Every structure is written in C-alpha cells, then in structure tokens.
Amino acid sequence: MDALKLIAQDSLKQEMPEVTVGNTVRVHVRIKEGERERIQMFEGTVIAKQHGGISETFTVRRVAHGVGVERVFPIHSPNVAKVETIRKGRVRRGKLYYLRSRVGKAAKVKEQIR
Numbered sequence: 111m112d113a114l115k116l117i118a119q120d121s122l123k124q125e126m127p128e129v130t131v132g133n134t135v136r137v138h139v140r141i142k143e144g145e146r147e148r149i150q151m152f153e154g155t156v157i158a159k160q161h162g163g164i165s166e167t168f169t170v171r172r173v174a175h176g177v178g179v180e181r182v183f184p185i186h187s188p189n190v191a192k193v194e195t196i197r198k199g200r201v202r203r204g205k206l207y208y209l210r211s212r213v214g215k216a217a218k219v220k221e222q223i224r
Contacts, residue, residue: 118163118164121164121186122163122164122186123185123186126185127185127192127193127195128195129156129159129168129185129193129195130156130159130198131156131157131158131159131199131201131203131204131205131206132155132156132198132199132200132201132206132219132222133155133156133195133196133197133198133199134153134154134155134156134195134196134197134199134219135153135154135155135156135170135193135194135195135196136151136152136153136193136194136196137151137152137153137170137181137183137190137192137193137194138150138151138190138191138192138193138194139151139152139183139189139190139191140188140189140190140191149191152170152172152181153170153172153196154170154171154172154179154181155170155171155172155199155206155209155219156168156169156170156206157169157170157171157180157205157206157207157209158204158205158206158207159204164186165184166184166185166186167182167183167184167185168182168183168185169181169182169183170182170183171209171210173217178210197221198221198222199219199220199221199222200219200220200221200222200223201219206219
C-alpha cells in the first residue's frame with residue numbers, strides 16, 4: 111500500500127487550485143483533436159467534490175441554451191490546465207444537488223461577502 115502512495119505522490123499537482131463547493135469557476139481543459147491540441151473553457155458552479163488524494167474530483171454545472179450541463183473533472187489530471195475562481199459562493203451544504211431541480215434565479219448561489 112505504501113508503494114501505491116509513493117507513486118500517487120509523484121503525480122499530484124504541486125500548485126493546488128482552490129476549488130470549494132458553491133464557487134463559480136472557469137476550468138481550462140486541454141482537448142486533443144488528432145495531432146492538434148487546444149484549450150477549451152468550461153465555466154459553472156461547483157456542486158460537489160468527491161474522494162481525496164490522487165482521485166479527487168469536482169463536479170461543475172452550468173445551464174447552456176436551457177439545458178443543464180454537468181462535467182466531472184479530476185483535480186490532478188494533466189488535461190486540466192488551469193482552474194480560475196470567478197466568484198466565491200456562500201453555501202451551507204457539502205453537495206448542491208438541489209440546484210438541478212431549480213430554474214432561473216432560484217438556481218443561483220449567493221455571493222460570499224467578506
């Protein structure tokens with residue numbers, strides 16, 4: 111088991127992006143199309159974080175053309191180039207799955223004021 115942890119430590123990212131539930135983030139994802147590689151952005155609200163360590167993931171939700179779109183990103187994946195926090199949300203839950211059933215302004219998360 112210790113050998114697995116040593117291998118996992120090598121592939122962890124050094125600069126950890128701050129991803130917390132309720133934040134609105136912009137995720138820069140590397141997309142490979144044949145020989146070419148480009149960066150695509152996905153912006154939305156973080157509704158969940160799962161696991162920990164090397165297998166840590168976060169789920170981002172946004173509404174595009176009236177349809178809810180959710181993507182799960184591994185934090186330590188080499189395909190995730192950068193994660194920018196656009197605004198910090200004020201939430202009292204660990205998972206925001208209830209936003210799936212909300213429409214319009216009711217699906218928004220209030221901004222955290224400090």
